[in-house]
Amino acid sequence: MFHPILNQAHAWVERVLRPGDLAVDATVGNGRDTAILAERVGPGGRVIGFDLQQDALDAASARLTSPGTADRVTLVRTGHEGMARVVAQHFPGRRPKAVMFNLGYRPGGDRAFATRPVTTLPALAAALDIVLPGGIITIVCYPGHAGGKDEQDAVLAWARAIPSVRATVVLYQFWNAVNAPCLLAVTPK
Ligand SMILES: C[S@@+](CC[C@H](N)C(=O)[O-])C[C@H]1O[C@@H](n2cnc3c(N)ncnc32)[C@H](O)[C@@H]1O
Structure with a gap:
């Protein structure tokens, strides 16, 4: 009845995205979200993905095996805090329909590169x-790792402060699970 949290994020994003759209993966990691976005935007669409780790970008590239998907994805090794400038550089005059954040550290990767509230x-x-x-913007937070709870609290406070005339904000979480991740969806009006 209730989707696991990452599947729920994908379901919401897939409902919003249309062929030809621009989408952003703000935390490429192992590239699962990047690959799903690339499938969804179709041959006329584009995806731009951000990560600090070359290993992550390489893993994501290796995952883009479905025909045509590699051609529609731009991977940049830079911080997502520069997103507005970098998206404008690569896609002048275009705005994304979806931005996905999957916070924390890359499974199997270097935890020193975990996301931090300051960025x-x-x-x-x-x-x-x-x-x-x-x-839509989707954000998955993981409170169970070092720094994760502080980051989740900061993200939830940011989301709660968005005026309701600006965006709808929805929080999805398995409430009675220990250290359960949470998923936020922000849909600007
Ligand atoms: C949980 S992983 C992402 C998982 C990924 N979405 C997937 O499908 O496999 C989080 C990623 O965020 C990256 N990261 C950390 N700080 C970042 C920043 N400032 N800008 C961009 N990526 C960052 C980490 O290097 C890590 O690979």
């Missing part, structure tokens, strides 16, 4: 500025 919050603000009305 996550500016990136979220940038995403809210550039995403199209009717589009």
